[in-house]
Amino acid sequence: MEPNTQKLIHSFGALADLGQEIADTGDFIEMVRTSLHLLLGTLAIRRGAVVECPSHLDQTNPLALWGLGEGYEARFSVDDETKAAFLACETGAVAVHTSAAHEPSLVSFLAAHEAEYREQLIELIVPMIVRGDLTGLVLLGGKASGEPFNADDIEVIRSMVRHIGVGIHTHRLLAEVKQQAEENRRLYFDLRAIYRDTVRAFAAAIDIKDKYTQGHSDRVGKYSEIIARELGFAEEAVEGMAIAGYLHDVGKLVVERDIINAPYRIDAKQSSELNRHPGAGFEILSPINHPYADIPLSAKYHHERMDGRGYPDGLTDTQIPLGAKIVTVADSFDAMTTDRPYKKRRTFDEVVHDLRRNTGTQFDPVIVSAFCRALLKELNGETRERKFLKMLGKNYLDARKDAPLLVQLLSELDATTQSAAAGG
Amino acid sequence: MLTRAEGKHLGEAIKSNVRSHCVGTTAVVYASDYLNKLTGERIERECKKQLDSGARALVIDFSDTELVNSIGISILLGIIDIAEKSGALVVFSDVNDETVQLFEMLGLTRHVVLAKDEQEAISGLATPPTQSHIIGH
Numbered sequence: 297m298e299p300n301t302q303k304l305i306h307s308f309g310a311l312a313d314l315g316q317e318i319a320d321t322g323d324f325i326e327m328v329r330t331s332l333h334l335l336l337g338t339l340a341i342r343r344g345a346v347v348e349c350p351s352h353l354d355q356t357n358p359l360a361l362w363g364l365g366e367g368y369e370a371r372f373s374v375d376d377e378t379k380a381a382f383l384a385c386e387t388g389a390v391a392v393h394t395s396a397a398h399e400p401s402l403v404s405f406l407a408a409h410e411a412e413y414r415e416q417l418i419e420l421i422v423p424m425i426v427r428g429d430l431t432g433l434v435l436l437g438g439k440a441s442g443e444p445f446n447a448d449d450i451e452v453i454r455s456m457v458r459h460i461g462v463g464i465h466t467h468r469l470l471a472e473v474k475q476q477a478e479e480n481r482r483l484y485f486d487l488r489a490i491y492r493d494t495v496r497a498f499a500a501a502i503d504i505k506d507k508y509t510q511g512h513s514d515r516v517g518k519y520s521e522i523i524a525r526e527l528g529f530a531e532e533a534v535e536g537m538a539i540a541g542y543l544h545d546v547g548k549l550v551v552e553r554d555i556i557n558a559p560y561r562i563d564a565k566q567s568s569e570l571n572r573h574p575g576a577g578f579e580i581l582s583p584i585n586h587p588y589a590d591i592p593l594s595a596k597y598h599h600e601r602m603d604g605r606g607y608p609d610g611l612t613d614t615q616i617p618l619g620a621k622i623v624t625v626a627d628s629f630d631a632m633t634t635d636r637p638y639k640k641r642r643t644f645d646e647v648v649h650d651l652r653r654n655t656g657t658q659f660d661p662v663i664v665s666a667f668c669r670a671l672l673k674e675l676n677g678e679t680r681e682r683k684f685l686k687m688l689g690k691n692y693l694d695a696r697k698d699a700p701l702l703v704q705l706l707s708e709l710d711a712t713t714q715s716a717a718a719g720g
Numbered sequence: 721m722l723t724r725a726e727g728k729h730l731g732e733a734i735k736s737n738v739r740s741h742c743v744g745t746t747a748v749v750y751a752s753d754y755l756n757k758l759t760g761e762r763i764e765r766e767c768k769k770q771l772d773s774g775a776r777a778l779v780i781d782f783s784d785t786e787l788v789n790s791i792g793i794s795i796l797l798g799i800i801d802i803a804e805k806s807g808a809l810v811v812f813s814d815v816n817d818e819t820v821q822l823f824e825m826l827g828l829t830r831h832v833v834l835a836k837d838e839q840e841a842i843s844g845l846a847t848p849p850t851q852s853h854i855i856g857h
Contacts, residue, residue, distance in 0.1 A: 302825055306822060
């Protein structure tokens, strides 16, 4: 084979390998190191280095070195004038030890580093220019053949250095995008936390209006969250359900305080006034662009019933949004387990009885099952957190007595669900 | 084609599998079928180890090597550099014709001795050449 043909094949092979290496952005430093090897091996150059010239720094940042003296770091200063001189370098490569006519700033740069480059046997400096910016420099020693670099060699070197420069530039861009994405992710989580805290503060404001049910919205939010998690919702949807619970009674802001705080059973007219609150809640929440779905609908329909006897629209079973069904159970459980102006809270036996009696007519059995499973897990010590205990007080539940009640109810609900499924 | 992770895993698995042996103060290291980064770095490590252990000459045997790429050339130059600094001689043995042409074209033959085979390399090292660096080529 003709030597020139062989040289071309060898160079093309190296260029192909270089392209593949640069496309693989897995390990940046390894990519630069391999690229340097490929460049050196193409012309059998005995030593070299790839250094970066960060735009915000005057000093080079070494990325890969090969065959240079032990302890040599290729770290040196490149000021703006020298950077400009490298950018203007027409030949695309600067011979270090010749008296070729260079820009004055380049002449003084080379003079300042002459001893260092002579000691390291560096003969050529090739600027890496990408999109008009000096990305870095490639320092090269002499060829193993001892021959000087010819014009063809310089062309091959410039071509490969351009590739390496693009690889470094691309990596830097990707790193910046990644950093920006990480920053955005942090901001997003911060905003979500702020949103949640604001909503909780708002829920507390709603509950202040009702002196007998302080903390009700907060607890409904927490129960809704527990149910959603037990149902296997994604974490974001679980958070959305907590928000729906916190805000479900926001419509009470438009109901007169006397009706909310009446220490007796309210009459039909007052009841009608109070029953406006789900619709009013929907009106308040609808114009807000919530980061979670169905929050206004959960407020609007949390008093609907499976049998269609609820309000405001008398929806049935599948017409009721899932979020509203969850809030309904959470809301009712809190109502049953807290003192009201006209009656004391129920015992857990009574609560289980009520849940049993109203499941299928008022409550969705799937939601009641999820609620009971979550509570049973806490009673059986399967969860570290004691969320129910904190909300119900430590003397309300008795695991030994109450767990079997829940097991029994769950078994009945399972049977009901299965028979409903079999019946189509 | 291997992914980087698979390549690394494979590299780890065969890291210690560079064949080598010593004849007196001469270390014989066998290059693999394709001298690229993975195999080149293993050979480089083995050569360094042999030089650190007191080898005065390195014979790198290319009898199994069909192809040497640019990274392989760069790594071989690195081995030559280390050997020169240690005052050790480097002999490449059983190099195929195409690779000999490549080494000659790139000037590697100015720094190493080429031998027909391992036997010739070892016997040649016993009587160092004076005129030509090439034994049997």
